Each structure stands twice: as C-alpha cells, then as structure tokens.
Amino acid sequence: MLKHIKYIIVVLTISVTQSFAQEERKQTNDTIDTQVINVVKPYTPTISDAFKIKETPRLDDETTETKKEVKYNIFSIPVASTFTPAKGKAATVTKAKPIKLYDNYASLGFGTYTTILGEVYLNHALNRTERVGGYFSHHSSQGGIENLLLDDDFSKTNLNVHYTKKLSDLSWTVGGGFELQTYNWYGLPQPLFDATTANMLDVKHSFYSANFGGKLNFEDAIINKLSMQFRRFGDDQDSGENRFVAKAEFDVPIQGENVNTELTIDYIGGSFDQTFYSTPELKYGNINVGIAPSYQLIQDDLTVNLGVNLVYLNDTEVGKNKIFIYPNITASYRLVDEILIAYGGIEGGLIQNSYYDFANVNPFVSPTLFITPTDQQYNASIGLKGKLSNSMSYNVSGHYYADRSKALFKANSVLGGATESYHYGNSFGLVYDDVSTFSVAGELNVDVNRNFKLGLKAEYFNYSMDNEAEPWNLPDIKGSLFLDYQIDDHWFAGAGLFYVGERKDVFYEEGTLVFSTPITITLDSYFDANAHVGYKINDRLSAYLKANNIANQDYQRWLNYPVQGIQFLAGATYQFDF
Structure with a gap:
C-alpha cells in the first residue's frame, strides 16, 4: 500500500510544476492581451485509449484457502428376491396360410334320371415358355320325364386341347377340339298322337363339331393380334356347315395419333x-369382309370411342353384293368418381347366323333351316353404373335394338303325309322379321368379402314386329339371382334362381287335304331354383351335392317340351399338379 502512495505523490508534483512553468512562459512571452476562447468538443475515444482486460485474472492475495479432500463410501446390503426378468420378444403378426392353387382338376358326379356329369381340366407347363392343356366334359341323362310317349335321353361330350408358346416379342396358341351331342325330338303333341304313332318313330338325332385354330399376340408392333378358326359342323341327317373366321387387330398412326382398327373375314x-x-x-x-377403325379420346373424366364399322357382304348362293355402314360410338363420364358413372352409345353390325349357333340354343330344330345374316342397324344404349358402397355395385341401363331379318324360333307344323320323324309338330324352324326391341335392365352385385358374393339381375323387353303376329319364343321378362357363400374352411354353398316370363308359339296342321288355322299358344312363365353345398375334405379333395328345379315345376322351355322335375346330383372334385 505504501508503494502505491509513493507513486501518486510523484505524479501530483510533476503536474503542479508543469502548470506554473507554462503560466510564467505566457506572461513573459505574450505582449498582446488576448481574449480567451474555450472550444468545447465531445470526447471521442480511440483504440489507443482502451486497455486490454486480462483473460486470466491475477490473484494478489498472498495466501489461498486449500480445498479439503472428500471421500465417498458405499455400504451394500444383499436383499433376497425371487423375481427373474424375462427376455424381450418381438411381437409378430399372424399370417393366414396361403391357399394352394392347383393347375388341374377332375370332377365326377351321379344323379337322378341316371345323370352323369364329368369334367377334366389339364394345364401343364413344359418349361418357362411352353404350356399344354386340355378340357374334357360329359353330361348325359337317360331321361324319364313322366307322361311322355318318346324317349327324352340326351348326351353332350366335348374335348379341346391347346398348345401355347411365349417368346420375348410375341406369343402364340394353337388348338382344336371335337364335340358330339345326341337328343330326341320327344315333344310329340298330345292327345293328337298316341303310343301307336310314337312306336313308329325314331326321333333320336345327333350333332357333331370339329374345330381348329390359333392366335398370335405381338408386343410393341403395329399388328396387335391375329386369330383364325375353322369349324365343321353337321348332323346325322346329312346336313353340313363350314365356317372360317379370321381377325386382325392393328394400330394405324395418323398425325401422331393411333387409330385402332379391326379387320374381319367371315365365311x-x-x-x-x-x-x-x-x-x-x-x-x-x-362371305363378310369388315373393317372397323376406332379412336379413343380421354379428357379428365370423359372417355369417348369414335368409330365406324364397314361390312361388305357377298352372298355366294344368290350372287348379290351389298355394303353396310354401322355406327360404333360409345362414351362414359364419371359424374362422381366411382359412385356415379354415366355411359351410352350407338353401335351396329352384321350378325353371321349359323346352324351351329341355332342348334346350341335349341337342339330340337329340324335339319331344314334357311340361314341368312341379321342386319342389326343399331343398338342404342344409355345407363348409369357405380358403387353404393365398397362392397356393393349397381348398373341400370336401357337399350333400343333395330334388327332386320332377326331370326325367331317357331314350331313346325304337323305335316300331313309325314315322312320324317320331325314332321309331327315336334321340331322347330326359323322365321325372319324386322324387329324393334326396347329393354330396361337393372343389376346389383354384393361382394362383402371373399366368402360371400351375391348377384341380382332383371330385364324387361318390349317388341315391335313388322310381319309376324308375335315375337315367337322371346320372353317379356328375364331375371336371375346368384349366391356364393364360403361358410368356413371346409363348408361352402351356393344357389341360382332363374325366372323367364311368358313366351308365345303357334300350333297348326297342314297337308294336301287339310290345313288348320294356326293357334297361338302362350307358354307359362317359369321359375327354376338350383342349389349346391359342398365339403372340402382336404386341399385336394372335396365332395358336393346339387339340386336342380327344387320347386319341381313341370314347365316347358319350348312348346311340347317339358323339362325334368327335381333332380339331385352327388359327386367329388379332385385337384392336382403333375
């Protein structure tokens, strides 16, 4: 402290001495009395005026206090315990066992009316690019419908085989098949004929069919698809029919846009x-040659297909040619996403009728048909479809058809002086008429989950004829209901309900000495209920039981052709792989 006081006294002494010296110098040197001007200026510090603060402060005390050392001790006391912690385990999600799918199956069943129903489906991969397969089916019954004068047994056998090869830029398939069907013209009008006449008739007849063809699918090429099929169809009454159909589908680029075009040759x-x-x-x-270009336009929720169908017809028997032009326009618009979709269109085409198609719809036709194509001038449609919920969809539509030369099944007359087994009013022929048809249809599908599915459909028809008195054998109402239910892992069931409204046909006699006035007969509407239940024994084998015509209705599908009553069928299905 004395040291600091000494420094302060020395500084003060020097300051006072300098002040007196300056004052004496002023008095001595200054000869002019001047005014004193005080200039006041704010203090402006500079960097040199600042001093640096030491980062580490200096301790001037001579003595410091020393920290005492602290020691820590832990006293452990053992405690008895029976708790043992379990090891951690990650939670897992239970996965359903994947369903094993097989490539092949065989089914065989036996039922009332001595019915046999069998199916075999085969599909085998030779390697990664080649597959072979086949399908065989047989359905037969020895008949036994009550109050008939003639046999009503039938049989239908079908065999098809195919081979497929897939390459990097294309795939192709070739195949062929054979079909044999036998039926009886058992619809003998009663009481016009009795057992004496029936014993003289041989009403059994059969159809056969053989076909072969192939398909080509191309990847990234102008030609998309090529297909060809030839079918030979005939019967045991010396009738025969050949049909050849070839189709090509390709894209035609026009100003940067692709126009899809289909070329068809139908003989x-x-x-x-x-x-x-x-x-x-x-x-x-x-022979028909048709070309149908179509362009698709998509803009937001609107999809429009604009096209036209041009068909050239050459009647090889008459030697006449004709060109038909049909519209081919369809459109759809999403009003509310998937909930409400409006659609409609106007289309048309030349329908190639054939003996094969007619015999498969009505196997009781006589082998005396006049075959000509149907000119469907247009088919106008409008409708709404969508979803009511995630599991329920609907479709409501209306159609208007304008058909020229529409084929209608009509019962043949009872021919006086009959020489063939189908001359007794027990067969059907064809008549053609210009028919306008208006229909309204509704459809509802319920798909709650993979275990329950339900489908309901109904359609009403109204016909306008040009020449014929009635739309022969065309129903005014058609309806159907389908149900499929997987009860549990083993049990499954299903049902099918069909309703067909009234139809009309005609009965009359004609001959050299007699010609009766045609009598219009109304065929009653009918309701057919079918059901099945099955049990899955294991992944491969399951057993089933079917019942058809559960209501045991004695209805007629065609005039004088009653169907079998209630039928039961039991069988089994086996799935396998090679």
Whole structure:
C-alpha cells in the first residue's frame, strides 16, 4: 500500500510544476492581451485509449484457502428376491396360410334320371415358355320325364386341347377340339298322337363339331393380334356347315395419333339334305369382309370411342353384293368418381347366323333351316353404373335394338303325309322379321368379402314386329339371382334362381287335304331354383351335392317340351399338379 502512495505523490508534483512553468512562459512571452476562447468538443475515444482486460485474472492475495479432500463410501446390503426378468420378444403378426392353387382338376358326379356329369381340366407347363392343356366334359341323362310317349335321353361330350408358346416379342396358341351331342325330338303333341304313332318313330338325332385354330399376340408392333378358326359342323341327317373366321387387330398412326382398327373375314357355307316339305337340297353361303377403325379420346373424366364399322357382304348362293355402314360410338363420364358413372352409345353390325349357333340354343330344330345374316342397324344404349358402397355395385341401363331379318324360333307344323320323324309338330324352324326391341335392365352385385358374393339381375323387353303376329319364343321378362357363400374352411354353398316370363308359339296342321288355322299358344312363365353345398375334405379333395328345379315345376322351355322335375346330383372334385 505504501508503494502505491509513493507513486501518486510523484505524479501530483510533476503536474503542479508543469502548470506554473507554462503560466510564467505566457506572461513573459505574450505582449498582446488576448481574449480567451474555450472550444468545447465531445470526447471521442480511440483504440489507443482502451486497455486490454486480462483473460486470466491475477490473484494478489498472498495466501489461498486449500480445498479439503472428500471421500465417498458405499455400504451394500444383499436383499433376497425371487423375481427373474424375462427376455424381450418381438411381437409378430399372424399370417393366414396361403391357399394352394392347383393347375388341374377332375370332377365326377351321379344323379337322378341316371345323370352323369364329368369334367377334366389339364394345364401343364413344359418349361418357362411352353404350356399344354386340355378340357374334357360329359353330361348325359337317360331321361324319364313322366307322361311322355318318346324317349327324352340326351348326351353332350366335348374335348379341346391347346398348345401355347411365349417368346420375348410375341406369343402364340394353337388348338382344336371335337364335340358330339345326341337328343330326341320327344315333344310329340298330345292327345293328337298316341303310343301307336310314337312306336313308329325314331326321333333320336345327333350333332357333331370339329374345330381348329390359333392366335398370335405381338408386343410393341403395329399388328396387335391375329386369330383364325375353322369349324365343321353337321348332323346325322346329312346336313353340313363350314365356317372360317379370321381377325386382325392393328394400330394405324395418323398425325401422331393411333387409330385402332379391326379387320374381319367371315365365311360360312352349308347345306341341308332337304327342306321341311321334302323338296331338294337347301344350300346357303356368304362371305363378310369388315373393317372397323376406332379412336379413343380421354379428357379428365370423359372417355369417348369414335368409330365406324364397314361390312361388305357377298352372298355366294344368290350372287348379290351389298355394303353396310354401322355406327360404333360409345362414351362414359364419371359424374362422381366411382359412385356415379354415366355411359351410352350407338353401335351396329352384321350378325353371321349359323346352324351351329341355332342348334346350341335349341337342339330340337329340324335339319331344314334357311340361314341368312341379321342386319342389326343399331343398338342404342344409355345407363348409369357405380358403387353404393365398397362392397356393393349397381348398373341400370336401357337399350333400343333395330334388327332386320332377326331370326325367331317357331314350331313346325304337323305335316300331313309325314315322312320324317320331325314332321309331327315336334321340331322347330326359323322365321325372319324386322324387329324393334326396347329393354330396361337393372343389376346389383354384393361382394362383402371373399366368402360371400351375391348377384341380382332383371330385364324387361318390349317388341315391335313388322310381319309376324308375335315375337315367337322371346320372353317379356328375364331375371336371375346368384349366391356364393364360403361358410368356413371346409363348408361352402351356393344357389341360382332363374325366372323367364311368358313366351308365345303357334300350333297348326297342314297337308294336301287339310290345313288348320294356326293357334297361338302362350307358354307359362317359369321359375327354376338350383342349389349346391359342398365339403372340402382336404386341399385336394372335396365332395358336393346339387339340386336342380327344387320347386319341381313341370314347365316347358319350348312348346311340347317339358323339362325334368327335381333332380339331385352327388359327386367329388379332385385337384392336382403333375
């Protein structure tokens, strides 16, 4: 402290001495009395005026206090315990066992009316690019419908095989098949004929069909698809029909846009040994060449297909040619996403009728048909479809058809002086008329989950004829309901309900000495209920039980052709792999 005081005294002494010296110098040197001007200036510090603060302060005390050392001790006391912590385990999600799918199956069942129903489906991969497969089916019954004068047994056997090869830029398939069907013209009008007449008739007849063809699918090429099929169809009454159909689908680029185009060549030619009135051979044949370009326009929720269908017809028997032009326009618009979709369109086409198609719809036709194509001028449609919920969808639509030369099944007359087994009012022929058809249809599908599915459909028809008195054998109402239910892992069940409204046909007699006035007969509407239940024994084997016509209705699908009553069928299905 004394040291600091010493420094302060020295500084003060120097300051006072300098002040007096300056004052004496002023008095000595200054000869002019001047005014004193005080200039006041704010203090402006500079960097040199600042001093640096030491980062580490200096301790001037000579003595410091020393920290005492602290020691820590832990006293452990053991405690008895029976708790043992378990090891951690990650939670897992229970996965359903994947369903094993097999490539092949075989099914066989036996039922009332001595019914046999069998199916075999085969599909085998030879390697990664080649597959072979086949399908065989047989359905037969020895009949036994009550109050019939003739046998009503039938049989239908079908065999198809195919081979497929897939390459990097294309795939192709070739295949062929054979079909054999046998039926009886058992619809003998009663009481017009009795057992004496029936014992004289051989009403059994059969159809056969053989076909082969192939398909080509291309990847990233102008031509998308090529297909070809040839079918030979005939019967045991010396009738025969050949049909060849070839189609090509390709894209035509126009100003940067692709126009999808389909080219079709459809040939048919056939003959019947005689007409219904036993006149000489009846022949028919024509060739259709059609081209149908179409352009699709998509903008937001609107999709429009604009196209036209041009068809050239050459009647090879008559030697006449004709060109048909049909619209091919469809559109759809999403009003409310998937909930409400409006759609409609106007289309048309030349329908190639054939003996094969008619015989498969009505196997009781006589081998004396006149075959000609149907000119469907247009099919106008409008509708709404969508979803009511995630599991329920609907479709409501209306249609208006304008058909020229529409084929209608009509019962053949009872021919006086009959020479064939189908001359007794127990067969059907064809009549053609210009028919306008208006229909309204509704459809509802419920798919709650993979275990329960339900489908309901109904359609109403109204017909307008030009020449015929009635739309022969066309129903005014059709309805159906389908149900499929997987009860549990083993049990499954299903049902099918069908309703067909009233239809009309005609009955009359004609001959050299007699001709009766045609009588219009109304065929009652009918309701057919079918059901099945099955049990899955294991992944491969399951057993089933079916019941058809549960209500045991004695209805007629065609005039004078009652169907079998209630039927039961039991069988088993086996799935396998090679």
